[in-house]
Amino acid sequence: MIPLLRGLCAAALVAGLLGGLLLAPDAGGGLALASPGLCVGPVCADEINRSAKHHWQLRLRLSDQQGHRERLVVDCRTGDLSPRSGLVDRGYGGAAARRACRLAGEA
Numbered sequence: 001m002i003p004l005l006r007g008l009c010a011a012a013l014v015a016g017l018l019g020g021l022l023l024a025p026d027a028g029g030g031l032a033l034a035s036p037g038l039c040v041g042p043v044c045a046d047e048i049n050r051s052a053k054h055h056w057q058l059r060l061r062l063s064d065q066q067g068h069r070e071r072l073v074v075d076c077r078t079g080d081l082s083p084r085s086g087l088v089d090r091g092y093g094g095a096a097a098r099r100a101c102r103l104a105g106e107a
């Protein structure tokens with residue numbers, strides 16, 4: 001009984017440590033992961049990073065259901081996207097970018 005209890009405690013400790021590492025808030029310029037992505041309508045954003053130069057900027061990759069992909073920068077202070085036009089719909093892309101800004105704490 002005691003070895004079984006020790007095994008369960010050890011497994012719970014390992015699971016807790018791994019969960020804490022995976023769910024810990026981002027401490028700066030790291031990669032914020034969404035699985036499979038942060039989706040709004042037919043557009044998904046992934047590979048969301050903070051800009052190294054300006055903390056209010058996020059860089060992300062947008063993709064849609066038609067297979068179009070592009071990288072863009074969003075200014076979380078104003079909600080502006082750069083570039084302003086492209087293959088991926090900017091209405092849904094802007095909504096995904098604003099959601100990423102809110103999740104990053106920059107809204």
